[in-house]
Amino acid sequence: MIWWTHLDIDSFFASVEIASRPYYKGLPLAVGGSEHSRTVITSASYKAREYGIKAGMPVYEALSRCPHLIVIKPDMEKYLSISKEVFKIVQDIAGNVFPYSIDECFFCSTIKDDLIVKSLMIKKTIKEKLKITASCGISTKKIVAKIASDENKPNGFFVVDDPLNYIKEKEIEKVPGIGRKIEKKLKSYGIFYVKQIDEIPFSVLKKLFKHYAYFLKELTCLKINDDIYKRIDIVKSVGNTHTFSEDTFEKEKILSYISLISKHIEKRLLDDFFEGNRITLTVRYSNFQTFTKQKKLERYIHEWKDIFEETKKIFEKIILTLPVRLVGISVGGIRNRGIYQELAFNGDFDKRERLKEYIEMIKNKYGESSILTLRDLYVSDRKIRGNRIIF
Amino acid sequence: MNREQIFVLAYFGKGKIVPKTFFWKGKTIKVEKLTYSWKTVDEDGIKIHFSTISGSFYYHIVYSLSTNRWYLIDVESAIV
Numbered sequence: 222m223i224w225w226t227h228l229d230i231d232s233f234f235a236s237v238e239i240a241s242r243p244y245y246k247g248l249p250l251a252v253g254g255s256e257h258s259r260t261v262i263t264s265a266s267y268k269a270r271e272y273g274i275k276a277g278m279p280v281y282e283a284l285s286r287c288p289h290l291i292v293i294k295p296d297m298e299k300y301l302s303i304s305k306e307v308f309k310i311v312q313d314i315a316g317n318v319f320p321y322s323i324d325e326c327f328f329c330s331t332i333k334d335d336l337i338v339k340s341l342m343i344k345k346t347i348k349e350k351l352k353i354t355a356s357c358g359i360s361t362k363k364i365v366a367k368i369a370s371d372e373n374k375p376n377g378f379f380v381v382d383d384p385l386n387y388i389k390e391k392e393i394e395k396v397p398g399i400g401r402k403i404e405k406k407l408k409s410y411g412i413f414y415v416k417q418i419d420e421i422p423f424s425v426l427k428k429l430f431k432h433y434a435y436f437l438k439e440l441t442c443l444k445i446n447d448d449i450y451k452r453i454d455i456v457k458s459v460g461n462t463h464t465f466s467e468d469t470f471e472k473e474k475i476l477s478y479i480s481l482i483s484k485h486i487e488k489r490l491l492d493d494f495f496e497g498n499r500i501t502l503t504v505r506y507s508n509f510q511t512f513t514k515q516k517k518l519e520r521y522i523h524e525w526k527d528i529f530e531e532t533k534k535i536f537e538k539i540i541l542t543l544p545v546r547l548v549g550i551s552v553g554g555i556r557n558r559g560i561y562q563e564l565a566f567n568g569d570f571d572k573r574e575r576l577k578e579y580i581e582m583i584k585n586k587y588g589e590s591s592i593l594t595l596r597d598l599y600v601s602d603r604k605i606r607g608n609r610i611i612f
Numbered sequence: 613m614n615r616e617q618i619f620v621l622a623y624f625g626k627g628k629i630v631p632k633t634f635f636w637k638g639k640t641i642k643v644e645k646l647t648y649s650w651k652t653v654d655e656d657g658i659k660i661h662f663s664t665i666s667g668s669f670y671y672h673i674v675y676s677l678s679t680n681r682w683y684l685i686d687v688e689s690a691i692v
Contacts, residue, residue, distance in 0.1 A: 237648075241648040241663035242663065244665075244670070245692065302650040302651050
């Protein structure tokens with residue numbers, strides 16, 4: 222039998238900042254953008270959590286709950302570096318590490334006591350070397366180990382010997398994989414604990430939750446495949462979003478940012494030799510109501526002009542009912558470019574490629590805003606959030 | 613992040629780099645506490661970052677392994 226440890230760094234970004242700036246210890250601290258940038262909190266210290274501040278909350282809301290909250294700008298390079306250090310410690314001590322996110326990983330052993338000793342040693346080493354604490358959950362199932370790591374946080378340590386009974390007694394919102402919508406739906410049917418799902422016949426469950434019913438049923442008997450907690454390093458889509466400094470109704474302004482986001486996506490697609498055939502436009506209204514519109518294309522694209530034109534077609538079909546807070550584009554159906562590259566028989570293609578090459582050279586030499594299209598003149602804030610590949 | 617080149621007296625040995633004193637704006641600043649360090653890699657090579665406290669200020673300094681130069685990245689008050 223394989224025993225799993227789920228290791229989770231306690232309020233990772235905030236803890237790293239407190240370790241760097243020990244004079245903030247014991248004070249409410251959060252990592253996020255400035256109050257005026259309309260960004261959200263990415264991590265909050267345990268003291269800040271006492272004021273109800275949590276990740277995902279807009280910075281202005283966090284500041285209204287706790288006016289003396291210390292907000293520190295995120296330094297992703299720093300967090301990535303510390304994350305690597307954590308995984309290295311786990312690898313050195315346990316010999317196997319399965320990173321799950323920037324601050325979470327799994328490791329395993331066939332001997333329970335061996336895993337407990339190694340987990341305690343890892344916790345101690347992380348605290349000594351990196352001055353941050355980690356919580357561990359141990360069980361024979363990854364999903365149970367993940368839930369158990371949340372017990373007694375921060376600096377928690379919890380071993381679950383009977384995973385089936387443990388999960389059955391859990392509240393549904395504590396189960397990873399049950400999102401807010403499913404939680405709301407389950408609660409509307411009077412289901413608050415995992416064990417209650419077991420009482421519903423599968424045919425009813427399937428009617429109510431469609432394909433999700435399989436996950437819910439597997440949960441009650443713990444037949445969930447541990448592979449679902451494997452980090453999949455296959456790129457499925459590449460996307461970016463932009464939050465406007467002020468909510469807007471102006472279609473031209475929104476289109477300007479769609480154009481800018483398209484350029485960012487093109488750059489990332491070109492860097493990784495990707496192309497995609499599915500466009501998803503995300504729009505968030507001022508009241509945080511968010512919706513997406515998707516379009517499957519008949520061909521694969523990677524150029525900003527194509528991404529922009531296709532997104533524009535989707536956008537123009539939308540009737541805006543409220544001012545827009547955020548707009549985002551994602552290119553999905555990703556595949557590697559190269560062998561599928563269209564053959565450049567016509568002169569226009571060659572000219573276009575050369576022009577693009579020269580534009581890139583100018584931008585590299587004189588900066589991103591040295592050469593702009595007319596539409597770019599609408600764009601005042603050129604920062605695009607989410608400069609990462611979405612897995 | 614803005615960065616300003618600075619001169620640093622540091623200890624190099626036993627696989628460690630420990631900044632001891634640095635000179636900035638005509639002042640000599642003694643590193644009283646080295647609170648944190650981490651490593652980043654970019655197109656210019658490996659950089660080692662240090663969070664330090666001197667007096668009532670916090671300093672974020674960085675050492676570039678490829679150019680052997682030190683930079684000051686950030687200064688803030690360490691008084692809360």
